[in-house]
Amino acid sequence: MSKLSEYLCTERVVTRLEKADLSLDGLRLAHGCHFYIDSRRELNIQNMAAPKRANFTVRCSTLLAITGSPGAKDYDMISRGMKAHTNLQAQGGTAIFDFLKRREDRRKITFRFSDGYVRDSLRRSNDRTSKFAMIDVDTIGRLSTPKQILFYTRAVMAQGSTFPMFTLPWSAERTAPWRDVKRSWLSAAERLSKLLCQDYLLEPMVDAETDEVSRVKVKIVKKVSAWGPEKLFPRQADQSVCTVISGKARSLSKSELQERRKWTRADSP
Incomplete structure (x- = not known):
């Protein structure tokens, strides 16, 4: 049985995040948004892809509580994470988000994962060999470098x-x-x-x-x-x-x- 702080992450998503070469906070933001969708029954990540292309909105404080450093109270992680994804898009790198914007009051973020990310996040029923990891966002928040997060996701995927x-x-x-x-x-x-x-x-x-x-x-x-x-x-x-x-x-x-x-x-x- 999975923990309340875990979500299922496919190997294809793990590989996409690796190729994106994101900063620590860029990875934290991606994992935080994915976990947020997974933890809310009324939300479905498939709705973010074509043809619906729905945007979801989340409080910055919620994301900070999900993958921020333990005890963190400022929104620096959010700002740095958004900058990492903005730079990724500007450089034409592997897309994680198609839409990522902070509200005027800076207390909420509206986001939409890219079509490719959404496709990669879905488990294929006809592919029994596909790998996945149960990612613990509490652990993500305790890690302090991008390499630690990348090592962690591969280790938990292989450990079984x-x-x-x-x-x-x-x-x-x-x-x-x-x-x-x-x-x-x-x-x-x-x-x-x-x-x-x-x-x-x-x-x-x-x-x-x-x-x-x-x-x-x-x-x-x-x-x-x-x-x-x-x-x-x-x-x-x-x-x-x-x-x-x-x-x-x-x-x-x-x-x-x-x-x-x-x-x-x-x-x-």
């Missing part, structure tokens, strides 16, 4: 699998080389390790043509691990493999990696 893993929502082509962003992603993993009580193994994958890290595989280790010997830790790695255990990250040497080949947990055999 027998062998939970996901690819880090990072691309060297879109952002920066792995060596330049590694520390910030490890910090995000440390934060989520504490919040979700999970351990992680981050394995950089090297492209054979460029000899550069092209993606990073993240394996989740829960309290009860289903990982078998030689399944969790790789036999060898061209780049340093990192573990995040109880909120602390460290890189493994080649000898340490070999010692752990038969381990079924991140912290012990």
Whole structure:
């Protein structure tokens, strides 16, 4: 049974938000508006798409209570979030909103998600393989960087699998080389390790043509691990493999990696 602070978010929406490359408050605003619709029985996100293209209005104080930092009382999050989406539209990026406007009294926002966002938000009855995550907006409000939110959504989407893993929502082509962003992603993993009580193994994958890290595989280790010997830790790695255990990250040497080949947990055999 889901919590009152959770809403269903499809993988297609998660991917759309990742491609948008939003700021912290841009992500908070999107998740807050989506949760608001999901939590109101009289509202239907499908009405926002063609042909109806309905706009919905919500109090800024309501959005702040949904995904704002705990105890926040000003509307700075709303202002910064709206600016992030305005900049996204100006740059021709992946559209999240088709309409987003603050009322003259600045106490309410009227918004409409884009047709593409609405389509992505719907679960397809004929696609049993489609993934989704139950996003807890209380957790969103406690996260302090965009990478933490992106890591969180992927982690909760994968955590129900027998062998939970996901690819880090990072691309060297879109952002920066792995060596330049590694520390910030490890910090995000440390934060989520504490919040979700999970351990992680981050394995950089090297492209054979460029000899550069092209993606990073993240394996989740829960309290009860289903990982078998030689399944969790790789036999060898061209780049340093990192573990995040109880909120602390460290890189493994080649000898340490070999010692752990038969381990079924991140912290012990």
